[in-house]
Amino acid sequence: MADLHVDFLGKRLAGPVIAASGTFGFGPEYADIEDLRVLGGISGKGLTLHGQPGNEGERLYETPSGLMNSIGLQNPGVQHFIDHELPAMRRCGTTVWANLGGHTIEENVEGVEKLCAAGIDVLELNISCPNVKQGGLAFGIRAQDASEVVGAVRKVCTVPLVVKLSPQAESIPEMCKAVEAAGADGISLCNTFQACAIDLEKRRPVFNNTFAGLSGPAVRPIALRMVWQAVGAVSIPVVGLGGILTGRDALEFIMAGAAAVQVGTANFLDPQACVRITREIGQWMDAHGVKTLDEIRGCARN
């Protein structure tokens, strides 16, 4: 049987599949559905320092092989998470990734301090959030803006710091280099793709914010391209995600050089997706005589 573990920034992940933020609650929701101990980790719902109620109006919309969402970062806030959700998340038997996205640098710094003090395994900094001081332009668009927030967070982050990139970044390679230089320990990408849908009968956008985030199999080939670019741009580990639904999909990301993968929308299509994908990766490896993921990681680049 193939050895599926991943050594990731000093942690030993049981497998290469991590549940993606915003699609898996904080973990316990899936506890009776699949064995969470085979996962590489769970990235919890994106937090903001003070919590927020999320968006009004439509939040979900189906597109060809894709899903649009406009949750608006509904979350209970960092302190509530620490007090109420984190303990149960810890009991899931896998690494705890806290996903944080603040609207100012200060909020991010304060959130990271609290989370690190509370005890998490990995801090995943979501820089797709609008930066209120930059007129709402997300931190993740321009390398300079990302650099600033990552640099500030780095100073206070005592656990591995993974920066989650937006596909709307002006240039993926430059963004990757900037966050590496600013002190990121790893990169995950990508977040959802900014997209639009219009309700013909209402003659208005489906979502109150006009745009919403697209995820799912539809975006996979673009996400894989960005992961390929990221791996080529930096020497820190890259966690790949975007539309992964099968073990074969995940293997494409790993062969492109991803250290591990995350699975988001697929959890809705199949609530056992994370465990199934892990199993399918193992089956492919067994069938091809591949003993460890290190044997094939990045092999498509040669």
Place this chain on the structure above:
Amino acid sequence: MADLHVDFLGKRLAGPVIAASGTFGFGPEYADIEDLRVLGGISGKGLTLHGQPGNEGERLYETPSGLMNSIGLQNPGVQHFIDHELPAMRRCGTTVWANLGGHTIEENVEGVEKLCAAGIDVLELNISCPNVKQGGLAFGIRAQDASEVVGAVRKVCTVPLVVKLSPQAESIPEMCKAVEAAGADGISLCNTFQACAIDLEKRRPVFNNTFAGLSGPAVRPIALRMVWQAVGAVSIPVVGLGGILTGRDALEFIMAGAAAVQVGTANFLDPQACVRITREIGQWMDAHGVKTLDEIRGCARN
């Protein structure tokens, strides 16, 4: 019956649906399949000044609701087009859009001069092509590069100049403003999305160039977002495309403000797609008491 015509840069288009470049040959290929006179135009296969044989290796690959292609701009060259393909294209009974993509500014300028002299209705400048002088970075990534090529072409272009944007542009709004300022009469977007696929058995990218272009329904929500942004950024007409397969899809683009739409990949899924989509738009308009496209163009923005 709804009036489907579109007044576009001084031309009267019979309908809002234009066949997209690279998916419709030069038109005659579809002449026995559907009545081309109901189309708004045909954008021919992308030309380069001297022609080129295109890429080796895989050229097509299916993805969830999408198609990847790596044709590599195979084309017979501007002069061959003028001598051999243009006459038949003119006989299709719709407007002739020559799609040109050169590898240097000089090539683009020379191509445009020849095409305008030969007699075309619209020049669609494809700036997704790699600019050899910029180390292969496409003209369509940075606003400054696009500005230069559009400015140079503008001086010699005697027909309406539509600039076709790449979704890889660093910023769609800035790119739109730059090409408008440089003299574009209109904008079309978007071209294919840079994407990647890996062949697990070969442990190599499917395409020789590693990346290829993704099109089809999968990208539609992202393309619609970009069209929405473009319409908001400029006052010249915007032609929307990306994944349109039905009349309803096309109407979303028109309600977002597109002057007209193009249909590409859908021609492969249904060779009568252009005419069917035109008909479906008309049926929707009739069912909703909409008499002209002007009544609904951009209505979702209010």
Place this chain on the structure above:
Amino acid sequence: MNAISCKLQVLAQETLAPDIRRLVVQWQDPRHEPHAGQFYMLRAWAPEATPILSRPISVHDFDNQSGALTFLYQVKGEGTQKLAALQPGQTLTVTGPCGNGFDAVALAGQYKKIAVVGGGIGTAPLLLLCKQLCRAGVRPDLYVGFRDEPYGMEAFVPWCHTIHLATDSGAHGHHGLVTDLLDAANYDVVLTCGPMVMMRGVAKLCAAAGTPCLASLEKKMACGLGACLGCTCHTKVGPRTVCKDGPVFQAEEVFD
């Protein structure tokens, strides 16, 4: 009582009205049995097939002796069309039981006079509700509204004290709204499921009469597990997931 995900076999599928189907499947996990007002995410198609999301459908009936689990649903779009194509012996994937549902034992313990008010396909979750209330000692009064032709009513007869019917067309029962028939002051509690306008009307009557009211809501759902926050309802006590905190809410918390 958490949700699980598994494949189930179809026992039967029946057409009750042109667009109404009754689907019976074989539930297999006695440790996770559904109760009234809960629902399942149904998927009769592969993970990679369309539609991308599974479809939430309420438990219409459940026989904990045989494990027969019944859904009553309206064929609307692609998802329910694919459900309607299921034949006995075929399998589908389900996730559930989801949501809080109605606690029939507690309700029957606390309230003696119970009205159950349904509209159209919103009657689907009410059969098991009436059954469980009846078994817990309170035979409820049922008020139901349909557009034109009622369906599925025979099944309610043994479990209800009275059945009051209204139709928009006047084809059967009262010609008008089901809310015309309900005097909320006669009841200790009102339990309702149906179109939002109807439930809003019921809530208003209950508020005026000071009668507690529980309403079962619907929202688009992705996970059904409280994990995606796609189905949030902004209630007076804060944002709540319809799939996990609901679908049953105090009417006063969700209606003005």
Place this chain on the structure above:
Amino acid sequence: MNAISCKLQVLAQETLAPDIRRLVVQWQDPRHEPHAGQFYMLRAWAPEATPILSRPISVHDFDNQSGALTFLYQVKGEGTQKLAALQPGQTLTVTGPCGNGFDAVALAGQYKKIAVVGGGIGTAPLLLLCKQLCRAGVRPDLYVGFRDEPYGMEAFVPWCHTIHLATDSGAHGHHGLVTDLLDAANYDVVLTCGPMVMMRGVAKLCAAAGTPCLASLEKKMACGLGACLGCTCHTKVGPRTVCKDGPVFQAEEVFD
């Protein structure tokens, strides 16, 4: 002779071997009749359904009296699986006839001794070819190779002068390659369709013998009309579309 796009009705579907089907549909347009070596883009699913591309399948047989159009195909992946699910009376969308095909009349006029060489499912386009050659006055010699069990051979008997069979397993006919059987010097022209390795072998024999050879190629296709340039073959005389300039090429132009 250009391609058209239309819906056709299925007349029959038959299983010849575990993974081999014969599908008969009703062609309706006498102004666009197919000839040997041409193919159609088949789609037994909606434009928005998967797989995204239609599937190219050669004309196996065509009866211009009745319009019965026959395909012989191997079930490989999702596309051909969906074709295999077609039942008589159902419809599918086709685009065609596509490609240059073989000009049987010209060939029979120019050459007196013709060998037709096929391998596996590559025999599909050869039936109509043999028929049309025979009707044009030359009864060809047929050379066919299969892995193990041949299929569809009865239909060739009336139209061929001799039939030479080889199988990889030796279960039938010559134990070995079909190219072992062919002496290209005996023929004025060789026409071939099958796996690339086989056709390359045939081309080599023909080149050595100085015998002209035409080969029918396969490439992934999107449009089938010469419009997308997805199926380009880089021949010695420049890039050519397999779907429109081909699928039949002079072997010397495409093989080294």
